Amino acid sequence: MKVIGIEIDKKRAICVVVSKDDQDTYTNHTGKTKYVEIKDDQNNQEIQNFLKEIHELFDTVQPDQIAIISRQTKGKFAAAAVSFKLEALIQCYQKTTVSFVSKQTLTAYYKKNKLPVAFDNAYQENATRLAAYVLR
Known part of the structure; x- marks a missing residue:
């Protein structure tokens, strides 16, 4: 089974591809596409380019599931509007x-469990944790 874990951070979608085989071995397949970014969310062409690029990534990977870390919609720590776009x-x-x-679900799970797969860059940790969590 193959999962893409996504953390949306400001104007970029950090994507990590993780698979698990029949022997419960986790493998990171992220490769060179580490995130997809949009610079100007008011520019229609950039929105279309983001859509095209992210969907091409999904088509290339052919995941069994895609998961996104949910963000707060209200309050002091509410996510930026562009992230919801x-x-x-x-x-x-x-x-x-x-x-x-x-x-919060991920934090609680990883207090008791170890992350079974490595990630390349520190900013990929949450997306990697998410993908591994979905594969458990």
Whole structure:
């Protein structure tokens, strides 16, 4: 099974691809596409380019599932509006299920469990944790 874990951070979607085989071995397949970014969310061409690039990544990987770390919609720590725009574009992908997992769920799970797969860069940690969590 192959999962893409996504953390939306400001104007970029950090994507990590993790698989698990029949022997419960986790493998990171992220490769060179580490994130997809949008610079100006008011520019229609950039929105279309983001949609095209993220969906091409999904088509290339052919994941069994896509998961996104959910963000707060209200309050002091509410996520930026542009992040919800990116989330909606990701959810438009029709070839597999897109689910959400809260950061609190991940934190609670990893207090008791070890992350079974490595990541390349520190900014990929949350997306890697998410993908491994979905594969458990």
